Amino acid sequence: MRLLHRSGICALALIAGSAALQFEPAVMRDLAFESGSQRIAVGAVRVPLWSAAWAQATDTVSLENVSFAIGAATYEAKRIDLSGVTSSRTDVEALFSSTSTEPVSSRLSRIGAKQITLPELRMKQKLGAESQVATYKNVVLKDVVGGRIATATADTTGVESTSAKTKLVISYGRLSISDLDMPAYAKLFETRAEAASGPLNKIHGAFAAENIDLIDGEGTNVRVARISGRDFMARPTKDSWADNIALITQLGDKDDLPSEDQVRLIRTVADLLSAFDFGQAEATGIVVKGGSKAKDADLTARFNRVAYTSATSSQPADARLEGSEFADKDGSVKIETISLTGFSFAAMFETLKKFDVKALKDPDATTIRAMIPTWGTMHISGVDIDVPAEKGKKSERVKLGFKDFELTADKPFNGVPTNIKLGLQNLTMALPSSSKEEGISDLIALGYKNLDLSFLLSALWNGATEELSIREYSLRGQDMGSVSLTGVFGGMTKDIFDSDIAIASVALIGAKAKSLDITIENKGLFERYLAKAAKEQKTKPDALRATYGTAAALALPSIIGSSDQAKVVTRAIARFVAKPGRLTIHATSKDPSGLGLADIIAMPEPADAFEQVNVIAKAE
Template identity: 35%
Template structure:
């Protein structure tokens, strides 16, 4: 997406507040606050007692790099005189902005046309709002703020970009509060200020210079609150805008601290964006257009953490098609990001440390994912084509907790209904083998549940299960020792060396036949011109005699051979468990220096049963 499109999306979300900013004045961006205590404003009088409308002409307000221009502003139902109204909006006025805005009261404030200009890369981005009306303004607090719509253009030499959006509205806008945030200092203990109760933007349409079109049917945001920061918002925003992509050394550290304070001081109660569509033309003669849509995107809080939901995603491109019914990100937190920015304010961050400061994420869930990829030519041999690939996932969930240096130490992945076709004659690995066994489709479900115990220096595989329809189930549990905190060190050399100290303490395997083994036996029996029962007896005898011979002919080895033999002859359920006799487990050196498999087997307690 082009820069102009990104800027347009941000404006669509905040357009109504831009209209309100005209009433606040230039100090909101320039940080020109004057110290002193605000005096209470004069309450709005009844409309019937007010005089004629107050009209201000050719109002121009420079907000740092942004300039707002209004050919006409009309205040209706106000006790203010023209000079008093002009003084409130005077950029050079001596009184603090909060004090002046407390005096702003009117039944309506009408701005027929509002032009917002912002330089960008040698050009000027222009947004023109029309039919702006603020109603029920009392002591600087606006009951409702509306605009009939806006147009977006980029003026100056270069490629064209344009856009428009429909009705904009905001509720319960606190102009003195906004002035405090932009012009007055605060700190971590400052009380938060509710800037607005809600903002709505409708029918957003943006077009980039490359012909890409971006549309949003509606944006709704509610309950924006802000906390005055050590450096006023206006100064912080201006410094961050001026230093973007340029600052180095101490200046970059300073900007990191400003960004951390600003982000920490902003809170949004909820956000919903609906009806998102993107259409982009192909980038070359062999590339077709790209179409994408998202029915709904929401942000809110749940149990004190952020939650993002995406519904109805569809992407259609030359590289393939993707459809997703739902995606949810839960347990979102920017706390690590803020810690990273503050750490950067103290000095440069090593690249290996960056993962510590990634946003925290507790759970990811998806519903009904469908991916369809067409045949692709090989980069090495354009005449060689890979077959088309289509797969789907009915549902999946990944839960993560207890992060260590940015890496979760407890996680559980569960998926259901990973499906794909098994085309006859396919040459793809695994699928070709399944096709040979007579499968026409693959349907898998599974679970991976693991947790690290810092005190015990162990990783427990609580459940690793894979189930295939008409195939069977494999389940593994186990314990790996020698896993200390060094394994999670951001430095790859440290973590790699720490893994060398890992040891196997226990492992349990359960196999349940659901049809896969029998198909394999039938295939092999046919190839050898034998009956399946005859081949199973041969395999059973080989297991009964061969396994003990390889593992040293101990009683445990013979019991294992007998259990495998019974499973082969009459496939049902096979359970095998092994635990190291040494409480410390068996390490890599134990396996690499053992003269034979039997010597390793003798150091294990093995149990095996077949049902």
């Protein structure tokens, strides 16, 4: 009986102990800490009963009614469960201490846990007239060491953003982020940098969001299959991020700001925009559909990929848009790729950080040039346009496209790019037969039904040799021909880039041509023109060609003179006109420094310039 009695007592104690382990008494209540724009508040801290009863350390902690404000954003969670806690009770208490002057970033750096779970996290943010509420479901933070989170995930997210004029509703699928440095993130909002510059520090590593769906007030729908990237980098600003956001919120929505406030706003925005970057980011599978209330309700836009890669020591910055298509019931526009490589806004931001009232009201040329960003190289490739010639009419259509468009403007000197390239490759267009437009109607009259044109201008200034090289200036047309020019100009000192127009103009006048090459090649245009002209004049093309050749031989000497060099040019041009094939002219200055405009003006006759050059001309 005694054994049975003891067994009953043990069983009862086991049941009672098991129940006690499920009960969590509050060991701390109503904790709060506030510093500037940062605030942390916790309704209660709970631990298992056995830990509270015996005052033992525990690796399991639950927080209730938690709110955390940083900058303009406030985060709220009804419950946060921490397991595998490695922080001491002192460290946890210090996080919420209202008497400590220690920064939040330092307090966070002592927090560690195997896993932190938030069944629901709500974020509220207000920027000017716009307010945003985001709700994250089933947030899990794993392997938290020193406030740094190895992985953070959320199963679903809903966002509602409202302003005076519009409302956005956004939903996300799974969110994930790795290597999130919370102390470094908090430091951005509480630290004021000594200067508005400095290196960027890594805040987190890879991130991803899936199945994004956005609907605005007009019913426009945007869907994105996936957003991902890596390495969010940031630095503290001269005024903290919290101060900057507060100022932008305060001044951004006001009209007629005083000049001093406009300057403050410009400096603040420039400092903040230059204070962060992503190593790489991209969005894929983007579809945009016009809403029923929108002007372009039947328009659908698709983008396969939008991507950005920041500059490193071994590669330039790159941004691109791939696989674009815009379509409605009448037509479509397709673009394979739009890319911008080698761009930089660093110089512009640095100038804007030092902006003053004088620069705002009356900026001088030096300030304006300093604000010019480095463009780099833009490519637009694979363009195909098929739309009605007139809105709502399908009978006559515009069909055109091009293989590639390039615009390069980099290697700036005094804000002016010294490396220029502008090119358009294979611009194709079906000529509308009923067009009355001058130029198009002339081409139709010559028998052309389609155009295929290419254009290129490429130039480079070399500061060491003070030369400007026209590497190529050309125009080509299929079944037409081509014209190309190259040349080298000396005496191009750095003064041609001076912000003072008078100084730059004088420097340009001092430039001298060292060499010039011209190539003209006929591929059918001349024959078409002769056929049309001969028909109008009621003669034969061969007879008209002979007439033109004779006229060239007689007329050119009166224009360019009759020197030996001029005769070489005259004979080659007359032969080319008589039998158009390929004409090449190569001219170099006899003076190694080149032949300048001032030299030509000083000559009794402009034709005397041919005495100062060596010319090779050939017609084939």
